Amino acid sequence: xxxxxxxxxxxxxxxxxxxxxxxxxxxxxxxxxxxxxxxxxxxxxxxxxxxxxxxxxxxxxxxxxxxxxxxxxxxxxxxxxxxxxxxxxxxxxxxxxxxxxxxxxxxxxxxxxxxxxxxxxxxxxxxxxxxxxxxxxxxxxxxxxxxxxxxxxxxxxxxxxxxxxxxxxxxxxxxxxxxxxxxxxxxxxxxxxxxxxxxxxxxxxxxxxxxxxxxxxxxxxxxxxxxxxxxxxxxxxxxxxxxxxxxxxxxxxxxxxxxxxxxxxxxxxxxxxxxxxxxxxxxxxxxxxxxxxxxxxxxxxxxxxxxxxxxxxxxxxxxxxxxxxxxxxxxxxxxxxxxxxxxxxxxxxxxxxxxxxxxxxxxxxxxxxxxxxxxxxxxxxxxxxxxxxxxxxxxxxxxxxxxxxxxxxxxxxxxxxxxxxxxxxxxxxxxxxxxxxxxxxxxxxxxxxxxxxxxxxxxxxxxxxxxxxxxxxxxxxxxxxxxxxxxxxxxxxxxxxxxxxxxxxxxxxxxxxxxxxxxxxxxxxxxxxxxxxxxxxxxxxxxxxxxxxxxxxxxxxxxxxxxxxxxxxxxxxxxxxxxxxxxxxxxxxxxxxxxxxxxxxxxxxxxxxxxxxxxxxxxxxxxxxxxxxxxxxxxxxxxxxxxxxxxxxxxxxxxxxxxxxxxxxxxxxxxxxxxxxxxxxxxxxxxxxxxxxxxxxxxxxxxxxxxxxxxxxxxxxxxxxxxxxxxxxxxxxxxxxxxxxxxxxxxxxxxxxxxxxxxxxxxx
Amino acid sequence: xxxxxxxxxxxxxxxxxxxxxxxxxxxxxxxxxxxxxxxxxxxxxxxxxxxxxxxxxxxxxxxxxxxxxxxxxxxxxxxxxxxxxxxxxxxxxxxxxxxxxxxxxxxxxxxxxxxxxxxxxxxxxxxxxxxxxxxxxxxxxxxxxxxxxxxxxxxxxx
Numbered sequence: 001x002x003x004x005x006x007x008x009x010x011x012x013x014x015x016x017x018x019x020x021x022x023x024x025x026x027x028x029x030x031x032x033x034x035x036x037x038x039x040x041x042x043x044x045x046x047x048x049x050x051x052x053x054x055x056x057x058x059x060x061x062x063x064x065x066x067x068x069x070x071x072x073x074x075x076x077x078x079x080x081x082x083x084x085x086x087x088x089x090x091x092x093x094x095x096x097x098x099x100x101x102x103x104x105x106x107x108x109x110x111x112x113x114x115x116x117x118x119x120x121x122x123x124x125x126x127x128x129x130x131x132x133x134x135x136x137x138x139x140x141x142x143x144x145x146x147x148x149x150x151x152x153x154x155x156x157x158x159x160x161x162x163x164x165x166x167x168x169x170x171x172x173x174x175x176x177x178x179x180x181x182x183x184x185x186x187x188x189x190x191x192x193x194x195x196x197x198x199x200x201x202x203x204x205x206x207x208x209x210x211x212x213x214x215x216x217x218x219x220x221x222x223x224x225x226x227x228x229x230x231x232x233x234x235x236x237x238x239x240x241x242x243x244x245x246x247x248x249x250x251x252x253x254x255x256x257x258x259x260x261x262x263x264x265x266x267x268x269x270x271x272x273x274x275x276x277x278x279x280x281x282x283x284x285x286x287x288x289x290x291x292x293x294x295x296x297x298x299x300x301x302x303x304x305x306x307x308x309x310x311x312x313x314x315x316x317x318x319x320x321x322x323x324x325x326x327x328x329x330x331x332x333x334x335x336x337x338x339x340x341x342x343x344x345x346x347x348x349x350x351x352x353x354x355x356x357x358x359x360x361x362x363x364x365x366x367x368x369x370x371x372x373x374x375x376x377x378x379x380x381x382x383x384x385x386x387x388x389x390x391x392x393x394x395x396x397x398x399x400x401x402x403x404x405x406x407x408x409x410x411x412x413x414x415x416x417x418x419x420x421x422x423x424x425x426x427x428x429x430x431x432x433x434x435x436x437x438x439x440x441x442x443x444x445x446x447x448x449x450x451x452x453x454x455x456x457x458x459x460x461x462x463x464x465x466x467x468x469x470x471x472x473x474x475x476x477x478x479x480x481x482x483x484x485x486x487x488x489x490x491x492x493x494x495x496x497x498x499x500x501x502x503x504x505x506x507x508x509x510x511x512x513x514x515x516x517x518x519x520x521x522x523x524x525x526x527x528x529x530x531x532x533x534x535x536x537x538x539x540x541x542x543x544x545x546x547x548x549x550x551x552x553x554x555x556x557x558x559x560x561x562x563x564x565x566x567x568x569x570x571x572x573x574x575x576x577x578x579x580x581x582x583x584x585x586x587x588x589x590x591x592x593x594x595x596x597x598x599x600x601x602x603x604x605x606x607x608x609x610x611x612x613x614x615x616x617x618x619x620x621x622x623x624x625x626x627x628x629x630x631x632x633x634x635x636x637x638x639x640x641x642x643x644x645x646x647x648x649x650x651x652x653x654x655x656x657x658x659x660x661x662x663x664x665x666x667x668x669x670x671x672x673x674x675x676x677x678x679x680x681x682x683x684x685x686x687x688x689x690x691x692x693x694x695x696x697x698x699x700x701x702x703x704x705x706x707x708x709x710x711x712x713x714x715x716x717x718x719x720x721x722x723x724x725x726x727x728x729x730x731x732x733x734x735x736x737x738x739x740x741x742x743x744x745x746x747x748x749x750x751x752x753x754x755x756x757x758x759x760x761x762x763x764x
Numbered sequence: 765x766x767x768x769x770x771x772x773x774x775x776x777x778x779x780x781x782x783x784x785x786x787x788x789x790x791x792x793x794x795x796x797x798x799x800x801x802x803x804x805x806x807x808x809x810x811x812x813x814x815x816x817x818x819x820x821x822x823x824x825x826x827x828x829x830x831x832x833x834x835x836x837x838x839x840x841x842x843x844x845x846x847x848x849x850x851x852x853x854x855x856x857x858x859x860x861x862x863x864x865x866x867x868x869x870x871x872x873x874x875x876x877x878x879x880x881x882x883x884x885x886x887x888x889x890x891x892x893x894x895x896x897x898x899x900x901x902x903x904x905x906x907x908x909x910x911x912x913x914x915x916x917x918x919x920x921x922x
Binding site for chain 2 (some may be wrong): 043273661697
């Protein structure tokens, strides 16, 4: 298929005028000159600075809090604790986009009340005239703790006699509620066919246990926010968030006030990857503002970010899969226990639905456990749950192929899920592009190049993410010069102003540069879900498509009035309105735009959508590594990432998503982890010690964009933000196995782990 | 003893003076006192490079320099990279190579890259990766950033 090698290839399947081109992003000049305003750059008159007191203990009962010394410090204007929340606030669930949140737990996570459940859990907040005074005041708050033993991983938390985090928590299991306190919030199953029958049919069975450590999203911008509880009772929040409307609904529930009294202005956002959906300091800043009568700004330190936000769960997994000698997988069992952090709600549900997503397996059983531990409450992280689960699956699949003597890509192709395959959830797949991704991998020059030299190996793996739909809104105003202003509610985390604008431009037959996109606050646009779930280019792009259709309809109507002909005799095509009957009658979009003012007034198009035709995305990797036999360090020599984009609207930013996700997956696979002491304190809460990949650790990340159009989107878009993070840990593990003959079953595969594995193989 | 110190310095070619507390970093002084918010804070402990500025011809993490240490120095921040004639070739190369996603690390990368290309006009890929290893980016995987710097080197030597 691919005769010649290029570092970035697009296997293009649809031709458009604007879509598929690579214009400069609309917010580009602001972002390369330092003019773009992020959350921490916000300032306003009368601003106070907040600081948070965080628990030094991983698990402790809070016996008393005395704020009097802090309040007496000159410059301190307000101090708040959980006691400042409304008594008997609402209970229930709030929609966070890809996940839901339990309101009582959300409130409990924002400010600890009777117990501190992780080191870094916020206990009190202070507002003062400078950040330094606020920081000093935090040190003057006296808290009496009764320190309790922490539980730090899923297996420990599930053991009999484990220290209990929530006395009121009972296990939800198959519709029944347990009768005693437990750290297991829920246990669920997915079943297809008969597992034992399928295992009996297998000629080869592989069974392994896997563990992964807690990792963080690692966005470079620490969480910033400012809140102003105005004299009219309205709350205004400026924050860096993936979803301004999600912040609005979360704040409304946590503070027990109507959503209509809250306005959220999304500032530019410095990375999120799922970790900037939940609110953390926003409610604390709001309480401080109400108490002080001033706007209050709070910005986290890097240690606060590690210890109080994110992360994605550590996990304990058992995997058993069987296949016949002719290379068909007959049965699979996955046992997934994921750490939720201090409150229920790990992504084990999504992990369970992704664990066998790539394969057509007639008999399977998936057990999922959501387990609370004394770590920060986990948040979404790029394909949440799928990376953990796929590390286990793709390692076992690789070993099955190995034992059967089959090429690992051919083995995957032989068992690949396709349109009509039944998913673990019981539903059937719509059109998906896994086969095309695997074929692109098989046919790529990288795969045809031999791996040469000692201590070198090659690994492959694939991964899946569902992607999301959800509501989005868009308004388009036509300017007299034939450009348009595009108003949207999706915060732009990686170039979506461009990818959304390009879809509107395609419909109207204008250039990408003729669109002026603006991201606005929650008072200024219809409801729009989070920038997450790889949904923004899909759903907000669709809203832009529909708003542009609305503009087209109005322009046709206007032209009919100008020409005094019937609307049905006019069409809008190729950027112009024209009579279907009279070739003399035509006007370009720009000509007509210039005449709107004196032919009936301005044209504004508007649309809200809630699309259901979501198309899941598969990703795959080929990776070559070299192991230093002395130190165990893994060097990535060559990395090619493949992903089905459906349709790449702006290929450069699709490549960027694939490259960024791949490198996060490499970091997760090889190096990143939270180091905990026995006391439950994180020992590496800096970027020096929580070492994310640097430019020097990596080769170029080559990409292949596969386009299998999603029939559920007007341009075939699937969404590309997440699946790329899934395959790297398993692909690296498979490459390490080929290099040194050792299967690593624990993440990260750092030099110590690799050295130990080599020593075990060598029997030394 | 007065609570604040008077500092005279040069920023982006202009004579600048300000009052700062002894405990305020150069990063805080730039952002909170002088409203030069293009320089970003990512870690405040010298590990991410988002606050990179040039001081007397060397790139430094401005979070690790005190405001009072700016006295008598010559400082360039991201706000001083573009000129009235337009964007610097590195800024243009970042845009055309899609070398940014969220953009929070971008000012630091641009300041550091500009300093590299002024000292070494034709660096290898490895040299660029080595020079930029003190600047963390979590969005791009660095590929397009490295390509942008190579592209800018070509533009500047052309």
